[in-house]
Amino acid sequence: MAKMTLEQLRKLREEKRQELSRREVEGKEIQLIVGMGTCGIAAGAKQTFDAIVDAVKEFGLGEEIVIRQTGCMGLCYVEPTVEVVAPGMPAVIYGKMTSDTARDLVRKHLVEHKLLDSHIYDRPAVDIIKK
Amino acid sequence: MAYKNYILVCGGTGCESSKSDELFKALHQQAEAQGVKNDVQIVKTGCFGFCEKGPIVKVLPQESFYVEVKPEDAKEIVAEQVVKGREVKRLLYRKGEKADSNVKIEDIEFYQKQFRVVLRNCGVINPENIDEYIAREGYTGLERALFKMKPDDIVNELKVSGLRGRGGAGFPTWLKWDLTKKAPGDVKYVVCNADEGDPGAYMNRSTIEGDPHSLIEAMIICGYTIGARQGYIYIRAEYPLAIERLKIAIRQAKEYGLLGTNILGSGFDFDLEIRLGAGAFVCGEETALLRSLEGNRGMPVPKPPFPAISGLWKKPTVINNVETYVNISVIMSKGAQWYAKIGTEKSRGTKTFALTGKIQNSGLVEVPMGTTLREIIFDIGGGIRGGKKFKGVQTGGPSGGIITAESLDQPISYESLTALGSMMGSGGMIIMDEDDCVVDIAKFYMAFCVDESCGKCAPCRIGTNQMHAILDKISKGQGTEDDLAKLEKIGKAMTKASLCMLGGSAANPTLSTLRHFREEYLEHIRDHKCRAGKCKDLVVYEIDAAKCIGCGLCARKCPVPCIAGEKKQPHVIDQARCIKCGECYKACKFGAVIKK
Numbered sequence: 001m002a003k004m005t006l007e008q009l010r011k012l013r014e015e016k017r018q019e020l021s022r023r024e025v026e027g028k029e030i031q032l033i034v035g036m037g038t039c040g041i042a043a044g045a046k047q048t049f050d051a052i053v054d055a056v057k058e059f060g061l062g063e064e065i066v067i068r069q070t071g072c073m074g075l076c077y078v079e080p081t082v083e084v085v086a087p088g089m090p091a092v093i094y095g096k097m098t099s100d101t102a103r104d105l106v107r108k109h110l111v112e113h114k115l116l117d118s119h120i121y122d123r124p125a126v127d128i129i130k131k
Numbered sequence: 132m133a134y135k136n137y138i139l140v141c142g143g144t145g146c147e148s149s150k151s152d153e154l155f156k157a158l159h160q161q162a163e164a165q166g167v168k169n170d171v172q173i174v175k176t177g178c179f180g181f182c183e184k185g186p187i188v189k190v191l192p193q194e195s196f197y198v199e200v201k202p203e204d205a206k207e208i209v210a211e212q213v214v215k216g217r218e219v220k221r222l223l224y225r226k227g228e229k230a231d232s233n234v235k236i237e238d239i240e241f242y243q244k245q246f247r248v249v250l251r252n253c254g255v256i257n258p259e260n261i262d263e264y265i266a267r268e269g270y271t272g273l274e275r276a277l278f279k280m281k282p283d284d285i286v287n288e289l290k291v292s293g294l295r296g297r298g299g300a301g302f303p304t305w306l307k308w309d310l311t312k313k314a315p316g317d318v319k320y321v322v323c324n325a326d327e328g329d330p331g332a333y334m335n336r337s338t339i340e341g342d343p344h345s346l347i348e349a350m351i352i353c354g355y356t357i358g359a360r361q362g363y364i365y366i367r368a369e370y371p372l373a374i375e376r377l378k379i380a381i382r383q384a385k386e387y388g389l390l391g392t393n394i395l396g397s398g399f400d401f402d403l404e405i406r407l408g409a410g411a412f413v414c415g416e417e418t419a420l421l422r423s424l425e426g427n428r429g430m431p432v433p434k435p436p437f438p439a440i441s442g443l444w445k446k447p448t449v450i451n452n453v454e455t456y457v458n459i460s461v462i463m464s465k466g467a468q469w470y471a472k473i474g475t476e477k478s479r480g481t482k483t484f485a486l487t488g489k490i491q492n493s494g495l496v497e498v499p500m501g502t503t504l505r506e507i508i509f510d511i512g513g514g515i516r517g518g519k520k521f522k523g524v525q526t527g528g529p530s531g532g533i534i535t536a537e538s539l540d541q542p543i544s545y546e547s548l549t550a551l552g553s554m555m556g557s558g559g560m561i562i563m564d565e566d567d568c569v570v571d572i573a574k575f576y577m578a579f580c581v582d583e584s585c586g587k588c589a590p591c592r593i594g595t596n597q598m599h600a601i602l603d604k605i606s607k608g609q610g611t612e613d614d615l616a617k618l619e620k621i622g623k624a625m626t627k628a629s630l631c632m633l634g635g636s637a638a639n640p641t642l643s644t645l646r647h648f649r650e651e652y653l654e655h656i657r658d659h660k661c662r663a664g665k666c667k668d669l670v671v672y673e674i675d676a677a678k679c680i681g682c683g684l685c686a687r688k689c690p691v692p693c694i695a696g697e698k699k700q701p702h703v704i705d706q707a708r709c710i711k712c713g714e715c716y717k718a719c720k721f722g723a724v725i726k727k
Contacts, residue, residue: 003388005396006278009270016266035254037340038372039333039495071341073254074245074495076486078177081254088133090191095177113133120139120176122189124511125245125497127255128465129267 030065030110032056034097035081037072043079044098051099052082055106065110074124081121084109095121135170136213141187143178143513144491150202151175151186157205162213171213178492180244180511184224196242197222244511246473247497248481249457253341258376261383264344270389272463273348277397282312282356291467293479294459298324298415298452299530299556299632301478301545304459307449310439312357314447321353321362322443322450324420328367328412329528330579332559334483335453337495339366339373342457343380347403349456351390352463353449354401361402363443365420368407377405412529412583416631417450419585430585431631452557454483474500478544482555488524488562489516498543505539508562519564523647527556529576529583530636532643533569552643554636568665569644569651574602580637591634594625598641605652607668608659615652618645664726667711671727674715676701678723685715685724 004012032052036045049067056065073081078095082102085091086109094105096119108116140146140155155175162168179187184198188208195218197208204222211217224242247253256263264270276285289305296302311319323346327335339346350362366374381403384390392400406424413419414429421443423429442448458480462470474480478500484507487493491513498507504524508514515521523533532553534541541547545555563572577599586592598621604610622638629635645652654660661669674685674694679701686694686702693709696702704715716724 003386003391006274009265009274009387009389009395012262013265013269013271016262020266037253037337038370039337041372068257069259070255071253071258072337072495074250074337074497075177075492076494077492083254090137114172115137115174117174118142120174122139122176122179122243124180124494125243125247125250128246128248128251128461 031085032067033083035073036069045080047099048080051102055103094119134172137191138173139176139189142175145182146185153202157202161205161209178513196224198224276352285356288467292462292470297454311447311449319359320443320448323364324452325366326408326415329559331487331561345457345460349459413585484558484560489564490562501542522563525561527554532639568663569648571665573641576640588630590625590628606666610656688714688718
């Protein structure tokens with residue numbers, strides 16, 4: 001007996017896909033995504049990650065925040081990189097996010113709902129995956 | 132409260148030089164003047180990788196992408212977009228303008244020079260969570276392979292896609308799979324070469340770290356196609372994070388039954404294991420890698436027989452590199468027709484490059500084949516750091532050659548790079564500027580090959596040593612013009628007679644620099660001069676007595692110390708003892724230390 005059948009895999013995919021788009025449509029959840037490939041980690045992404053966790057606590061931002069990791073975004077020259085997806089605001093990739101600037105990022109973007117100047121970088125390519 | 136609009140003004144060096152600063156101020160003034168400063172936030176961003184059309188402005192959340200925006204346009208942007216909520220059509224980047232490009236994906240309209248197929252999930256999903264991969268069309272290629280296609284259909288699909296091996300030489304992938312599939316034998320193997328060893332190359336590492344399941348999926352498909360039940364990923368031990376994420380991914384795939392017995396109820400069994408390489412460059416050569424996998428010393432063996440007939444433990448084996456496999460997951464998921472639209476006639480798809488060296492925006496990039504080096508270096512890469520002059524780009528690591536400014540407009544393909552005396556290689560791209568010396572570069576790569584030569588065949592073992600000795604002589608100003616002829620003779624012999632590609636391509640950096648920069652070699656030989664000042668033995672530091680005020684800073688910085696002089700009197704460097712470290716040159720605030 002197979003552990004997972006084709007039907008089960010398809011069902012799981014559909015569920016997860018809907019979960020992803022629901023996140024975007026309803027937009028209740030705030031996501032902070034830290035680029036944590038070797039390149040990011042070497043540039044201090046682990047410290048950045050910790051600083052974000054601390055700042056989120058410090059500003060009393062609640063349970064709707066998800067902080068997670070991803071691989072290399074390709075922007076080696078401005079590592080560490082952090083993407084912020086917050087309701088009512090465009091998704092933005094921030095570069096040069098050291099543990100110091102990470103606190104500014106949380107305050108500015110999530111508390112004041114403004115973009116943090118001089119740290120914004122463009123996603124390098126379109127997404128080829130259908131939403 | 133959040134703003135209604137966000138105006139992003141490119142603050143990259145390219146755009147700054149074309150007045151993006153004035154534009155930035157003008158936008159602020161207009162927002163103020165038109166009374167909407169609380170509706171819009173205007174910020175500066177990093178380079179958009181589209182410098183040729185700068186200054187660039189992007190307005191969110193509409194994602195309006197404006198090119199060649201002048202300060203005078205600020206009024207209209209604010210009045211139309213912020214006040215009335217309409218795009219300024221005349222400034223929008225139009226699809227038609229990219230007519231010279233080789234990107235032929237008609238249904239996608241985008242301005243970016245990059246197109247991410249291999250890296251589609253890198254920096255998007257959490258690599259340690261299989262569900263996120265599955266949610267983004269993950270394992271749909273496997274589904275299609277197992278339930279809708281026969282092995283022959285998959286081979287044909289690869290043939291239609293036009294995919295060629297991304298490890299270097301560009302052998303058609305479908306042919307490799309077909310040969311292995313047809314090879315007699317019940318036991319066959321699937322192997323992944325993740326022994327990325329070129330200096331400056333890290334594409335495979337980042338791919339595995341960012342999207343490990345994409346590799347796993349393709350290897351299962353390969354097993355199904357050729358009739359193998361076991362696969363091995365040979366990855367260098369120097370990549371601990373990639374190994375860790377691969378382990379997690381394999382474990383999760385096993386838990387879901389995507390690896391193991393009766394995959395998804397199809398009746399097909401396949402398992403995958405990781406093997407660690409000990410850091411020998413030669414193990415990136417496929418036959419040496421297979422010997423190492425078997426537990427033997429990693430040394431190449433003559434081909435034929437090719438691994439397709441007699442590979443791992445003498446069984447038919449498909450061995451592909453990471454990037455090749457990851458492409459296959461996409462081809463199987465999106466279809467060969469989709470894939471074949473990307474790239475050029477003979478080189479389909481995209482290629483990842485690690486952009487390093489004297490480049491403004493170093494990074495991991497992926498572009499369609501047929502993109503020019505100029506676009507990669509000057510648009511995506513933002514040009515040379517510190518406004519210096521571009522000298523050349525080394526592609527393909529120690530096996531590649533230097534490509535110079537004259538060839539920057541060549542569209543990238545397997546054939547074009549080979550014709551330029553370089554090669555696709557794995558994709559390391561090291562940018563050099565006027566401060567780099569070609570003799571020094573050739574010597575560096577040759578020293579690398581001397582270290583990494585396995586010693587099995589004479590042309591490589593002796594040839595690399597001899598060439599290195601000659602290059603060393605030249606870098607010390609002791610070379611003769613005959614030496615250049617010798618370098619070429621030995622280089623050609625190595626290229627022809629070496630057992631594997633390590634020796635077969637080791638002469639490339641030397642031969643290509645000799646071809647493009649013979650003058651510089653001759654300067655080292657005739658004039659004992661290194662114009663870049665990299666060859667230490669040829670550099671002389673002197674103090675200009677007229678400019679020296681006798682502050683003594685250089686003498687304090689000198690580690691030997693070999694600089695003497697009274698206070699407030701011109702100092703002198705003792706040439707016999709000077710080690711040419713250049714500390715005095717860097718320290719002097721009056722430009723009194725001269726480098727000759």
